[in-house]
Each structure stands twice: as C-alpha cells, then as structure tokens.
Amino acid sequence: MKDGKLHILVTDDETAIRHFLKATLSVYDHLVTEAESGQKTLDLLVEERPDLLILDLGLPDMDGVEVIREIRGWSSIPIIVLSVRNREEDKIAALDSGADDYLTKPFGVGELLARIRGVVRRSSSGLMDGIYQTGDLKMDIGRRLVTIGSNEIQLTPTEFDILKTLFQKPGKVFTHRQIIDKVWNTHLGDESRLLRVNISNLRHKIEPDPNRPTYIKTDLGVGYRLNDNPEDASPRSS
Amino acid sequence: MKDGKLHILVTDDETAIRHFLKATLSVYDHLVTEAESGQKTLDLLVEERPDLLILDLGLPDMDGVEVIREIRGWSSIPIIVLSVRNREEDKIAALDSGADDYLTKPFGVGELLARIRGVVRRSSSGLMDGIYQTGDLKMDIGRRLVTIGSNEIQLTPTEFDILKTLFQKPGKVFTHRQIIDKVWNTHLGDESRLLRVNISNLRHKIEPDPNRPTYIKTDLGVGYRLNDNPEDASPRSS
DNA sequence: GCTGGTCTTAACGCCTTCTTAACCTCATTG
DNA sequence: CAATGAGGTTAAGAAGGCGTTAAGACCAGC
Numbered sequence: 142m143k144d145g146k147l148h149i150l151v152t153d154d155e156t157a158i159r160h161f162l163k164a165t166l167s168v169y170d171h172l173v174t175e176a177e178s179g180q181k182t183l184d185l186l187v188e189e190r191p192d193l194l195i196l197d198l199g200l201p202d203m204d205g206v207e208v209i210r211e212i213r214g215w216s217s218i219p220i221i222v223l224s225v226r227n228r229e230e231d232k233i234a235a236l237d238s239g240a241d242d243y244l245t246k247p248f249g250v251g252e253l254l255a256r257i258r259g260v261v262r263r264s265s266s267g268l269m270d271g272i273y274q275t276g277d278l279k280m281d282i283g284r285r286l287v288t289i290g291s292n293e294i295q296l297t298p299t300e301f302d303i304l305k306t307l308f309q310k311p312g313k314v315f316t317h318r319q320i321i322d323k324v325w326n327t328h329l330g331d332e333s334r335l336l337r338v339n340i341s342n343l344r345h346k347i348e349p350d351p352n353r354p355t356y357i358k359t360d361l362g363v364g365y366r367l368n369d370n371p372e373d374a375s376p377r378s379s
Numbered sequence: 380m381k382d383g384k385l386h387i388l389v390t391d392d393e394t395a396i397r398h399f400l401k402a403t404l405s406v407y408d409h410l411v412t413e414a415e416s417g418q419k420t421l422d423l424l425v426e427e428r429p430d431l432l433i434l435d436l437g438l439p440d441m442d443g444v445e446v447i448r449e450i451r452g453w454s455s456i457p458i459i460v461l462s463v464r465n466r467e468e469d470k471i472a473a474l475d476s477g478a479d480d481y482l483t484k485p486f487g488v489g490e491l492l493a494r495i496r497g498v499v500r501r502s503s504s505g506l507m508d509g510i511y512q513t514g515d516l517k518m519d520i521g522r523r524l525v526t527i528g529s530n531e532i533q534l535t536p537t538e539f540d541i542l543k544t545l546f547q548k549p550g551k552v553f554t555h556r557q558i559i560d561k562v563w564n565t566h567l568g569d570e571s572r573l574l575r576v577n578i579s580n581l582r583h584k585i586e587p588d589p590n591r592p593t594y595i596k597t598d599l600g601v602g603y604r605l606n607d608n609p610e611d612a613s614p615r616s617s
Numbered sequence: 618g619c620t621g622g623t624c625t626t627a628a629c630g631c632c633t634t635c636t637t638a639a640c641c642t643c644a645t646t647g
Numbered sequence: 648c649a650a651t652g653a654g655g656t657t658a659a660g661a662a663g664g665c666g667t668t669a670a671g672a673c674c675a676g677c
Contacts (some may be wrong), residue, residue, distance in 0.1 A: 169510060172658090179510075194528070229487040229489045229490050230489075232487075232489075232490050233489050233490060233492075233493040236490075236493040236494060236496070236497045237493055237496060237497075238659095239502065240497075241497065242480070249467040249470075251467045251468070251470075251471050252467050252470050252471060252474075254471075255470060255471040255474040255475055256474060256674095258474070258475060259475075259479065260475045260480075263479065263501060263502075264501075281550050283548075283550075283552070283597050284550045284551055284552060284604065285552045285601060286550075297600075297633080297634055297635085298599065298600040298601060298634080299634080299635075333653095333654090334636090334637080334638085334654095335635085335636070335637090337653095337654060337655065337656090338635090338636080338655085338656085338657090339635090339636090339653095340654090340655085341655055341656060341657090345656090351655090351656095352655095359652080359653095359654070359655095361644090361653070362653075488621090535622080535623055535624080536623080536624095537623080537624070539654095570625095571664090572625090572626075572627085572665095573624085573625065573626085574657095575664090575665060575666065575667090576624090576625080576626090576666085576667085576668095578665090578666085579665090579666055579667060579668090580667095582666090589666090589667095590666095597665075597666095599633065599634075599664070599665080600633090600634080600664070602665095
C-alpha cells in the first residue's frame with residue numbers, strides 16, 4: 142500500500158455489486174480486484190496480497206464464514222463482511238470467526254469508506270504479516286520463522302530484517318542504500334561493508350550452495366534481490 | 380484486566396440504558412463502571428484504566444465525537460459507539476475520529492457481545508475464557524488453573540498474565556513491549572528487567588529443564604513466544 | 618504489627634549478535 | 648595478463664541482551 146491507495150479485493154457472487162463497488166472505490170483512488178467465489182478469493186489473496194478484503198457471505202462454492210476461518214489460519218488481513226443477511230446469528234458467526242466489521246446491505250457508501258479507513262488504520266500497525274514464499278524458502282513474519290523445505294532456519298534479527306525487506310517485493314532489486322535505510326534506520330554513513338557481511342552470513346544459512354546463490358541474487362553495482370522463481374537454474378549472464 | 384474479565388466503562392446519559400448494559404455485561408462476567416457525562420468518562424479512563432469504552436454520542440456536557448477525539452490524543456483503548464443516531468454523517472464522524480465500531484440502537488445483545496469480542500481481540504487486550512493447551516501445558520483461564528500433565532502449577536498473578544498473553548496466539552512472537560503493555564498496563568518506562576525476572580520464574584515452574592525451554596522460547600532482540608508443538612526438539616534458541 | 622506471598626530492584630556472568638578489519642575471489646579492462 | 652574495484656569470506660574483539668539469584672519493598676490477611 143502506498144499513500145492512501147489501497148489494494149482491495151472484492152468478493153461477491155453478484156456481478157452488479159462487484160462492479161458497483163469497483164466503480165465506487167476506484168473513484169477514491171483504490172485499486173480493486175474482483176472475485177466471485179470462495180476459492181478464487183483464497184487464491185487471489187495469496188497471489189496479489191491485497192490490503193483489504195470486502196466479502197459477501199453468500200458465495201456459490203463455500204460459506205463465507207468458512208472462508209474467513211480459512212484465511213485467519215494464515216493471514217491477518219482486514220476483512221469487512223457485506224451481506225444482505227441481517228440475522229444476528231450471522232453477524233455473530235462472522236465477527237467471531239475473525240471478520241473485522243459487518244455491514245448490512247443496503248449500506249451508505251460514506252459509511253463503508255469510513256469503516257474501511259477504520260479497519261485499515263487499526264491494522265496498519267501490524268504491517269506486513271503472513272507467510273511469504275519463494276521456491277523452498279518460506280518466511281512467516283508473525284512467528285519470525287524461516288524454513289527451507291522442512292528445515293527451520295535460525296536467523297539473527299539483522300538477518301531477518303534484511304530477508305524481510307527483500308521479501309517485500311520478490312524479484313525487485315533493492316539498492317544497498319534502501320536495504321541499509323530499512324534495516325539500520327540510518328540515512329548516513331557507509332554501512333555497505335556491514336551489509337555484505339550480513340548477506341554472506343544469510344546466504345550461508347539459506348543457500349544450498351553459498352557460492353552459487355539461488356535465492357539472494359547480487360546485481361553488481363546496484364544491490365540485491367530475491368529470486369522470483371529459484372527453480373530455474375539460471376546461473377549467470379542474465 | 381485480570382483473569383478473563385473485561386473492565387468496561389459504559390457512558391450514557393440515560394440511567395436506564397446504563398443499568399441495562401451493566402446488568403447484561405455482568406452476566407458475562409465483565410466488570411462495569413458507569414459514567415453519565417463526557418468529563419466523567421475522561422476522568423474514569425485515567426483513574427480506572429478500563430479495557431473498553433462503550434460510548435453514547437448524546438451527552439449532556441460535550442459531544443461524543445469530541446470525547447473520542449480527546450481520548451485518541453493519549454489512549455488507544457477500544458471504543459464502541461452506541462447511538463440512536465442513524466444518520467450516516469454521525470457514523471462517519473465517529474469512526475473517523477477514532478471509534479472502533481458503531482452500533483445503532485436498538486441493537487441485539489448477542490451482536491454487541493460479538494463486536495466487543497472483536498474489538499478486544501483486535502486490540503489484543505486479550506480476553507479469552509476457556510481452556511488452552513500446547514503439549515502437556517494446559518491453561519484454564521476462567522478457573523485460573525495451570526497444569527502440566529496432571530500436576531497443578533501455582534502461578535503468581537503476573538506470571539499468569541504473561542502466560543495468558545503468550546497463549547493468545549501460540550507460535551506468534553510477542554515483543555517485550557507488547558507483553559509489558561498488556562501485563563503492566565503501561566506504555567512508558569523500561570520494565571524489561573522486570574519481564575526477564577518473571578519469565579525466568581515462570582520457566583522454573585513450567586519447564587522440565589529451565590536451561591532448555593520447551594514451552595517459552597526466546598527470540599533474541601525481539602521477544603518471547605509460546606511453542607506450538609513442544610514435541611519437536613526444535614533447534615531454535617536454546 | 619506480624620507473616621507469607623508477591624513484586625521490584627540490583628548485581629553479575631554468560632552468550633549471542635554486531636561491528637571491524639584484513640584478506641580473498643572474480644570479472645572487467647587497458 | 649596484471650591492475651582495479653566491487654563484492655564475498657573469515658575471525659576476533661566489543662557491545663549489549665538475557666537469565667539468574669538474592670535481598671529489600673510492598674501488600675494483603677490474620
């Protein structure tokens with residue numbers, strides 16, 4: 142998420158409502174992705190990592206509450222339920238399974254936007270949570286757990302921060318300056334030697350062969366980047 | 380907050396509603412304090428440090444939104460607004476000024492309770508009643524009972540609170556700050572030494588071998604976490 | 618005012634992690 | 648093919664976090 146723009150996933154089986162929400166939210170500069178089923182929702186959550194989920198309870202393939210429970214097993218993304226059901230049991234079930242808010246249709250657009258601001262404001266403290274993965278390398282931010290295959294890797298706080306930074310956008314190159322700023326919280330000085338040492342240590346912990354890194358790639362003269370698809374044994378000469 | 384009970388401050392100018400809420404919430408084992416004005420609310424927040432505020436917007440001395448804004452200047456206590464006003468502007472104003480939720484009277488008691496659970500869960504003030512378990516370590520919040528296997532363990536209130544905090548999300552790392560905030564109810568000061576002492580004591584009571592903790596794991600430089608699956612002789616942090 | 622439990626403070630030693638510095642590798646290039 | 652420079656490796660000392668212990672302060676209930 143940048144600025145006030147949010148990436149919002151809208152799940153509803155009715156096309157009309159999806160389009161209405163997309164149009165409305167787009168006006169307020171949010172990026173909207175649509176899903177019409179529970180399974181699609183789960184897939185898109187992993188693929189696109191939106192900032193917020195707006196969910197209708199009546200889905201064709203699975204119950205909305207089921208979807209919420211599933212999601213809450215591995216993600217703390219804010220969820221706002223939007224439903225025609227006004228029965229108290231439905232609200233309770235949804236809220237207790239982990240929804241952040243519940244609005245009954247019809248609703249006011251202004252109220253929806255206010256509630257969106259609310260849940261996002263509240264959850265932005267726990268920025269970047271959940272599980273990230275590339276190849277066999279998996280990273281669970283909340284548990285501070287890094288695994289490679291089924292092996293648990295123990296990282297120092299600095300190493301963890303570096304890897305987390307790279308995981309923010311796998312494939313993207315982060316300059317030395319960017320990484321140092323994030324990890325050491327400083328804008329001055331030349332900590333590049335420090336960074337190199339830590340990258341080295343990190344590689345020795347996570348790379349099968351530290352001499353030929355598959356996960357953390359070096360971009361000479363620029364910085365480092367996390368490999369998108371480590372399956373490719375693409376050795377040199379990009 | 381001690382035990383699984385929440386300390387709730389109810390602000391409403393109508394005596395009848397205050398009493399109704401107090402009676403209702405008391406049934407669910409919550410401790411309720413009442414206020415009938417904005418000023419009284421602010422005073423009681425400081426004096427009693429409740430876990431949650433339920434606020435009516437129509438107050439004799441100042442506007443409800445004003446009260447919320449005031450509070451948000453120095454506290455992040457969960458606030459649920461309860462109001463007869465159903466106008467959208469009122470909802471938006473309340474939510475944007477920092478309320479966590481907004482219910483329109485009349486409301487269902489079940490929904491109110493669900494929304495309370497929701498905001499409390501999210502603010503991680505951490506209410507939970509019931510029995511939780513990991514490995515041989517079992518914790519009954521309501522009865523204040525901790526057992527390891529069939530042995531009953533006697534914990535001090537502080538130790539109990541710490542363990543309860545960790546039990547909130549087994550596996551998740553809680554930072555020192557988070558634990559201290561919850562257990563000692565303070566946002567300032569450096570109580571980390573205090574926490575370390577208590578963790579040590581706690582370990583000596585529940586760990587088979589305090590030198591090699593299986594339940595309470597240390598994440599160096601970060602905090603502590605409760606082990607998900609203590610069966611594994613996981614290699615993390617000795 | 619005594620007593621037992623709990624909370625807090627302080628001191629100390631250990632151990633991980635951070636940082637530094639010296640040295641090594643490798644690709645590029647004159 | 649040696650010079651150069653960017654990046655990688657390694658080891659050792661410094662710094663700081665953590666666990667432990669014990670003693671004093673506090674706060675009931677008696």
